[in-house]
Amino acid sequence: MKKKFSLLGLVLILVLSLVGCGSKASEEAEYDQATMEQYADTIVTSFSNMSEENLDQFADMSDLELNLTLMQSGLPIEADDFKSMIDAWKAGLDECGTISDLGDYELTVKSSSATLTVPFKGETRDGDLEFTFDEKMNMDSITVNGHYGMAEILKKAGLNTVLGMGTVFVVLIFISFIISLFKFIPAIQNKFSKKPQAETKKEASAAAPAPVEVVPATDDSELIAVISAAIAASEGTSTDGFVVRSIKRRKSNKWS
Template sequence: MKRKLSILVSILVLAVSFSACGKKEEVATQDNAYYEQVSDIMLTQLLPSITEEQIEQLENIEEFAFNSQLYQSQLPLTPTSYVESAKGWLAAKEECGEFLGHGDYTFENSTDKMVVSTQGEFENRDAKISFTFNGNGTLESTTVSPSYAIGEILEKAGLNTILGLGTVFAVLIFIAFIISLMKYIPKLQAAFSGKKEKQIETTTEAVAAPVAPVVSASTGTDEKELIAVISAAIAADTGMNTSDFVVRSIRRRPSNRW
């Protein structure tokens, strides 16, 4: 909590150098000197000393307290514009290196915006720094655009082209590979359908096989019973013993008469 307060106090200290410009309600009537002073405070005091840890602490401060401190400091900032400007500055430092200085300011005034720009000098490469103010004179955003040599621009363009073409060809090769596999689909379908037909035939044969013996056994049993009945009838009629004769065949006469 002490660190958070120390950051806000450091913002309040800047009010001393900024108090000559008046309150925020009078910002819209200020000339280029006002915008130059705000940009210079951001560029020489606030942004170069900001760290990632401080940004995290600022993001955790309650918005009401943050707004209150910014209002008391009379700096034309909002919590969002300040934090986003700080994040953009740190990202630019990773690519351009440490900030060394800047040139003269240029002003682009429109009906509802004022853009203050200057050429920043960094350790690795120069960059254009722009501060955009709204119609009320409040800082909306800060952009840092690194300057690249023609060779670097062509190199990046070439890499992007190679990456794009490589992605396209990789997708086309993959699609061609998928299409080449389609010729195996009919073979797979035929193989699976053949297996199903064999399974059906095997099942039918397995079920039909036991039926024949059952019918045959049943027919033989009925014929033996009929022979026994006829033999008993003959023995009763003739007075003979069933062991004295053998019934070898039974045939039905065409007529219903006996």
């Protein structure tokens, strides 16, 4: 009985192993490397023979028009992906120059995508072209990777470090300058707060009537009596014969 169970277990293990190998083989068989290489060669040849103006014309086309064009050419590429490839190709030309002399393709398969890599000779720098395909062998993207020497890598890293640190220091200096201006804020606030008060006082003083100078009334009765007595003495008459009704002061204090 035990032998039957052990034999059954071995059979199950063999069946599962065969199923796993079969699924793996079918998964790898989904990608036809020869067809993918033809697609890649078509893209490289087409882009290499196009001028920058021709590439811009494709980039300016509508998605519907570009999809029809790609369908007629037999390339399994969507319009958005094709425009992204044009941008990547232009960037590769700026980095490596004219691309020529492709080497042997190498296929790397992942769970849901595959990458086709090929080395090339560049006018200014050699590099690799990477073509990415989805599980239906539709081309998703193209990447141009230039090969840099150690000196170039160190130079680029140093330049990036200097630019990064320089940007940080410039920002810090600008922030310090802004903070130094905070001390002027109270003076500005006081200036704007005092101005309305001064204008209010000025308007109040302009609206208030000017004070009237009140001249205190003087009692001239004693002065009238003295003047009357002096006139009566000089005339030799009595004070009853005349009446002093008003007294006018002369501008000069001298008697004439």
